[in-house]
Amino acid sequence: MSQPLNPMRGFIEIEVRDREGRVIQRGRHEMRSFTNNFLKILEAFFNAYGNYSLGYIATPASKATITAPDGTSKDAWTEAYSDTTYYYGGGVAMATRAGDNVDTYGIVVGSGTAPFNLNNFALATKIAHGTGAGQLDYDAMSLDDLGLDTSVSPPVYRIRLMRGFKNLTSSSITINEVGIIARNYWKSEKGALNDVTFLIARDVLPTSYTVPAGGSATVVVVIEVTMG
Amino acid sequence: MISAEVVVELDGREVYRGESKSFVRNFGRILYAILNGTGGVAIRYTGSVSSASVQKPDGYTATVHGEYYVTAAYSRASGGTAMGFKAGAGEDAWGILVGSGSDPVSPTQYNLSTKIPHGTDPGKLYYDVHSVSSSYSDTSSYVEIARSFINRSSSPVTVREVGLFARNRYQYDAGIEVDVIFMVARDVLPNPVTVNPLGSLLVRYRVVLTT
Numbered sequence: 001m002s003q004p005l006n007p008m009r010g011f012i013e014i015e016v017r018d019r020e021g022r023v024i025q026r027g028r029h030e031m032r033s034f035t036n037n038f039l040k041i042l043e044a045f046f047n048a049y050g051n052y053s054l055g056y057i058a059t060p061a062s063k064a065t066i067t068a069p070d071g072t073s074k075d076a077w078t079e080a081y082s083d084t085t086y087y088y089g090g091g092v093a094m095a096t097r098a099g100d101n102v103d104t105y106g107i108v109v110g111s112g113t114a115p116f117n118l119n120n121f122a123l124a125t126k127i128a129h130g131t132g133a134g135q136l137d138y139d140a141m142s143l144d145d146l147g148l149d150t151s152v153s154p155p156v157y158r159i160r161l162m163r164g165f166k167n168l169t170s171s172s173i174t175i176n177e178v179g180i181i182a183r184n185y186w187k188s189e190k191g192a193l194n195d196v197t198f199l200i201a202r203d204v205l206p207t208s209y210t211v212p213a214g215g216s217a218t219v220v221v222v223i224e225v226t227m228g
Numbered sequence: 229m230i231s232a233e234v235v236v237e238l239d240g241r242e243v244y245r246g247e248s249k250s251f252v253r254n255f256g257r258i259l260y261a262i263l264n265g266t267g268g269v270a271i272r273y274t275g276s277v278s279s280a281s282v283q284k285p286d287g288y289t290a291t292v293h294g295e296y297y298v299t300a301a302y303s304r305a306s307g308g309t310a311m312g313f314k315a316g317a318g319e320d321a322w323g324i325l326v327g328s329g330s331d332p333v334s335p336t337q338y339n340l341s342t343k344i345p346h347g348t349d350p351g352k353l354y355y356d357v358h359s360v361s362s363s364y365s366d367t368s369s370y371v372e373i374a375r376s377f378i379n380r381s382s383s384p385v386t387v388r389e390v391g392l393f394a395r396n397r398y399q400y401d402a403g404i405e406v407d408v409i410f411m412v413a414r415d416v417l418p419n420p421v422t423v424n425p426l427g428s429l430l431v432r433y434r435v436v437l438t439t
Contacts, residue, residue: 007251007435008230032229036364039437043371046360050312050322050395054402057305062312079309081399088274089306090398092295095265097278105267117366118437145260145280148253148335155335157256159263185267187297188306195267225259227335228250228414 008034010223012178012203019214031178031203031221036118038200040064041076041094041182048079057081059193060186066198067121069104069181074196082188091186091193094200096161097141098183103129105181105197106141107163107219113176113204120202123179131168136211139164148227157225164218167211175209177202178219229438234390234415237430238423248415248433250333254282255412258394261294262310274299282410283338285321285393290408292396300400308398308406313373314358315395320346322393322409323358324375324431330388330416338411340391348380353387353423367439374432379423387421389414390431 010031018024044064052061060077068074082089098106103126112124129138146158161180167173179202186194201221211217232248261280269277277295284290298306315323320343329341346355356376363370373392379385392413398406413433423429 007232007248033439034230034437036369036437039362039364039369039371039435042435043360043362045309045311045394046313046358046371046373048309048312049314049316050309050397051315051319052399054399054404055305061307062309062314079307079312081305081307084304084401087301087303087306087400088272088297088299089303089400090295090297090308092262092265092267092277093310094262095267095278095295096263097266099266116439118364118369118439119366143260143264145257145264148256150335154249157251157253157335159256159260161263182263183265183267185265185269186307187269187271187273189271191271223259223263225251225256226249227252227256228333 007226013220016217033116033203034201037066037198044078069122076184080186086188086190089188094182100140103138105183108179109175110177137166155227159223161221166216173211231436235432251413254410265295285339296398298400303400306400311394317357320355322395325391326387327389350381350383353377354380370436372434377429385423389416
């Protein structure tokens, strides 16, 4: 029997450099661990309609109940129409392009090694942004649409997410887990109507990566969607 | 690990179950546009934060948005969705669609080979509403979207292909700013399925997550 086709998979690439910028550790691992939160957002997209009459109001019109990183249940929206008083409504269901110094979404790293299960909603032990002991300085996320690659069989569509982490402390810091946290944000002129974050993928790395004092790590996640 | 499958039932009996092998390029593009959003924009921000170019069923390209805020002044009741699927009864432009063509699947396809339209005339099928179901656990979860098609004509209708179409739409009370339908997946059935008069077809797309 042939291997089941994996319509969406990913790879995690990590490169660690010392304070002089020399590469001291590098690895590539298959990413296997999308969470139930990810599937719930997909379900909420399946439930989105996209053809309401003008003037329709619903905050939200379609939603998923996800588990936020603090363990509480919250709603993430995939379709919404704001009220009649405030303007400029809209939003995003699953954003990952976090800015510099933001550790609440985008690629996040941790030191925990607890095994993965689909209900994971947070890293086991997230390494927070900062310059204090045990912290890493989080750079801004970057995303690249690498597009369709027909040179492989079956063809794949690749999306690359990347983030740098600097160790500005005086001690080494070890990375054992990598996650992707998404942000669900909807607003109108009234203000934020919904703003929640949720873990959509987590992988415990088969190898520990140690970032020395003054060093840095770059984490790249390449998501591959297999095409027909 | 993620897997996907297509299930086809004819008159309540399963006649096909197989891996869905055929996301197309449009899906990669909208997924990128959604992930590339930032969230947290200023409350008076308008326009697109993240977008992508897709190919519509007519072959023309169009811009879709993963994160978008309605631009019109006094845009009451404003908002939308990046990817809606749950078309209603009789709506045959998005959601799950079926066709009679059998051209092999290719990642750059943007439409079914030969769509079977909604209707009650010969060669048409009545497009019913969608249903969505799911199950979640620590080790195995799934989400599924399904749609029924009924042959209300007096002649058999043969189905050879199924597709999943999304609708990217943003609107306010006085107008529509974005409205683009695009195919995200297409599968060709290994054997044609003939729906006889008064017969029904059920097509299910299921996405499965396992540890």
